[in-house]
Amino acid sequence: DSGVTQTPKHLITATGQRVTLRCSPRSGDLSVYWYQQSLDQGLQFLIQYYNGEERAKGNILERFSAQQFPDLHSELNLSSLELGDSALYFCASSVAGLASEQFFGPGTRLTVL
Amino acid sequence: GQQVMQIPQYQHVQEGEDFTTYCNSSTTLSNIQWYKQRPGGHPVFLIQLVKSGEVKKQKRLTFQFGEAKKNSSLHITATQTTDVGTYFCAGCCDTGKLIFGQGTTLQVKP
Numbered sequence: 001d002s003g004v005t006q007t008p009k010h011l012i013t014a015t016g017q018r019v020t021l022r023c024s025p026r027s028g029d030l031s032v033y034w035y036q037q038s039l040d041q042g043l044q045f046l047i048q049y050y051n052g053e054e055r056a057k058g059n060i061l062e063r064f065s066a067q068q069f070p071d072l073h074s075e076l077n078l079s080s081l082e083l084g085d086s087a088l089y090f091c092a093s094s095v096a097g098l099a100s101e102q103f104f105g106p107g108t109r110l111t112v113l
Numbered sequence: 114g115q116q117v118m119q120i121p122q123y124q125h126v127q128e129g130e131d132f133t134t135y136c137n138s139s140t141t142l143s144n145i146q147w148y149k150q151r152p153g154g155h156p157v158f159l160i161q162l163v164k165s166g167e168v169k170k171q172k173r174l175t176f177q178f179g180e181a182k183k184n185s186s187l188h189i190t191a192t193q194t195t196d197v198g199t200y201f202c203a204g205c206c207d208t209g210k211l212i213f214g215q216g217t218t219l220q221v222k223p
Binding site: 002033035041042043044045048056058090092097099101102103104105106107 | 155211
């Protein structure tokens with residue numbers, strides 16, 4: 001158990017819909033990262049937040065947005081969903097910035113039908 | 114942009130054989146991290162290398178960071194079935210992002 005929690009574990013929805021994925025980092029970790037992992041694909045970095053502020057952005061689509069709240073939990077919002085958005089979405093946290101080891105949550109498996 | 118390439122993509126070995134995965138970056142890295150993802154699981158941090166030419170060992174696993182800090186390798190001696198999974202390298206932090214390689218999936222035949 002990494003100490004990072006993600007909800008929900010599974011999500012099945014239809015094209016065009018909007019969903020919200022939630023992540024609670026390890027106690028004391030200030031950074032939260034979001035990754036997308038498609039079938040047989042590596043980990044695609046989406047976005048990083050540090051202590052409530054956006055720190056780095058990857059290949060995140062305009063239909064996707066995220067935020068980190070004062071209690072440091074984070075949410076990833078995915079809208080106008082397409083079939084290709086079906087993937088495993090991981091949240092990770094670290095004590096500080098990118099030089100720190102990242103602790104991954106169990107992931108949310110999103111299926112868009 | 115910065116790219117991190119990892120080879121091979123897949124490797125099947127007989128239990129007891131050695132295994133190596135290689136990671137190459139298009140740019141010089143500040144550090145490199147290695148993660149392991151078991152089937153159905155999430156990535157788990159293994160190690161971080163920071164210094165040029167650094168070599169670190171964890172039991173049967175040996176990690177190396179190249180002199181130019183653009184490549185790295187993970188070598189497993191005498192693989193066991195518990196080594197099954199996908200090994201990712203992740204290069205940091207030229208662009209302010211941790212860039213993951215595509216991973217090497219290791220299968221071990223008992």
